Amino acid sequence: MELLAIEGKIKEKIYGKQKIYFADQAQFKDMNDTDLKAMDCQLSELNTEALSLTQTCRQLDAELKELNNSLTTEEMMSEIQQLKEEYSSYRVRLEKIKSATNHVTPEEKEKVYKEQKVYVKEWKKRKRLASDMINAILEGYPKSKKEFLEEVGVETDEDCKVVVPNA
Structure with a gap:
């Protein structure tokens, strides 16, 4: 300095x-007033141009990002070929299913649904009985239900992430 x-x-x-x-x-x-006003006008024009260029730059960046995320022609052709192969394999599988002679009869289907209802009903009944017994034991048990189930080694449907189906 x-x-x-x-x-x-x-x-x-x-x-x-x-x-x-x-x-x-x-x-x-x-500097006189006219020079200052001219410089102010020039400054406002430059600010407007800078704003316009910034907006254009943002648009071009967004377009570039979109183009970078899209598939190339080669990738697209590969994807189309893969989908055609998948389509043909599904077509063959559909033909096999249509030509199969071992279809399930409506009577067999109804029998299976009835059996499922019986088993689900029994499942719910047994679950309710087990829950009632556990609750009766817990009335005089000093620890929590979770601790009791751990001690006894009982796994609930919820622990195994099993949901009782609707009958």
Whole structure:
């Protein structure tokens, strides 16, 4: 800073032990109101242009990101080929299913549904009985239900993530 002050590019003022440096106002030309207004207009035009360019840049970035995330032509062709192969395998499987002669008769289907209802009903009945017994034991048990089930080694349907189906 001292070198710039010696060269005359900036001014130096000394206040006690402190030195203050500032720009030499004499080296700048005097500006009148018309020059300042012209500069203000130019500044506002440049700000508008910068805003426009920033918006365009954002749009182009979004478009670039979208293009980078999309498949290339080769990848798309590969995907189409894979889907065609998958389609043909499903077509063959459908033909096999249509030509099969071992279809389930409505009577057999109804029999299976009736058996399921019986088994689900029995499941719910046994679950209710077991729950009633556990609750009766827990009335005089000092620990929590969870601790009791762990001690006895009982696994509930919820522990195994099993849901009783609707009958």
